[in-house]
Amino acid sequence: EDKVVQSPLSLVVHEGDTVTLNCSYEVTNFRSLLWYKQEKKAPTFLFMLTSSGIEKKSGRLSSILDKKELFSILNITATQTGDSAIYLCAGHNYGQNFVFGPGTRLSVLP
Amino acid sequence: NAGVTQTPKFRVLKTGQSMTLLCAQDMNHEYMYWYRQDPGMGLRLIHYSVGEGTTAKGEVPDGYNVSRLKKQNFLLGLESAAPSQTSVYFCASRTSGGASGTDTQYFGPGTRLTVL
Numbered sequence: 636e637d638k639v640v641q642s643p644l645s646l647v648v649h650e651g652d653t654v655t656l657n658c659s660y661e662v663t664n665f666r667s668l669l670w671y672k673q674e675k676k677a678p679t680f681l682f683m684l685t686s687s688g689i690e691k692k693s694g695r696l697s698s699i700l701d702k703k704e705l706f707s708i709l710n711i712t713a714t715q716t717g718d719s720a721i722y723l724c725a726g727h728n729y730g731q732n733f734v735f736g737p738g739t740r741l742s743v744l745p
Numbered sequence: 746n747a748g749v750t751q752t753p754k755f756r757v758l759k760t761g762q763s764m765t766l767l768c769a770q771d772m773n774h775e776y777m778y779w780y781r782q783d784p785g786m787g788l789r790l791i792h793y794s795v796g797e798g799t800t801a802k803g804e805v806p807d808g809y810n811v812s813r814l815k816k817q818n819f820l821l822g823l824e825s826a827a828p829s830q831t832s833v834y835f836c837a838s839r840t841s842g843g844a845s846g847t848d849t850q851y852f853g854p855g856t857r858l859t860v861l
Contacts, residue, residue: 639787641787644785666848667848669848669849669850676854676855677749677835677852677853677854677855678788678835678850678852679852680849680850680851683847683848683849723787723788725788727848731776731793731795731801732790732793732803733778733788733790733850734790734804735780735787735788735789736787737785737786737787738787
């Protein structure tokens with residue numbers, strides 16, 4: 636059975652801190668790994684990763700995939716209160732199926 | 746361009762009642778998905794569709810039915826609601842994959858359903 640595990644499940648930091656969120660996956664016929672940010676409503680897309688070792692960056696956020704060890708990390712540098720959200724990781728297989736992890740709830744205190 | 750919309754936004758049902766949730770997208774996407782989100786469990790796939798007239802079961806399909814009669818609409822039905830179906834329901838859509846395709850899903854705002 637496919638599964639995605641995220642850690643930590645919850646994290647509280649102060650503004651300016653750097654955080655690393657972890658995602659490990661077991662997905663049959665793996666195609667890609669996706670990260671989403673969920674604030675109050677719908678998840679919004681952050682990154683899609685398909686190749687090992689290639690870092691994707693968007694401002695203070697970056698992510699990388701290790702297909703040998705079956706994990707990905709999401710880094711957020713110089714955190715701001717607006718980064719407070721649930722961060723979801725999802726594995727996608729070629730069968731059009733997406734398997735989501737439980738999410739990491741990040742709280743950034745002023 | 747509204748993206749993905751869901752109706753209704755909130756609903757309260759009594760056990761045994763039926764209802765239909767509507768998802769509509771105006772991006773001409775081939776794939777559509779229904780998820781439920783419960784505290785501490787992330788998003789779980791209920792059913793999905795890879796095109797008009799096709800549907801397939803996801804991880805947690807029991808108690809739900811779906812239909813995709815038109816490409817832009819994906820309906821989720823509860824024939825006899827149970828308290829275990831209290832959840833937030835998200836619809837999502839995406840274009841088909843391929844060499845230049847993307848796996849990015851676009852999500853609707855969600856429907857909060859309470860079954861008493």
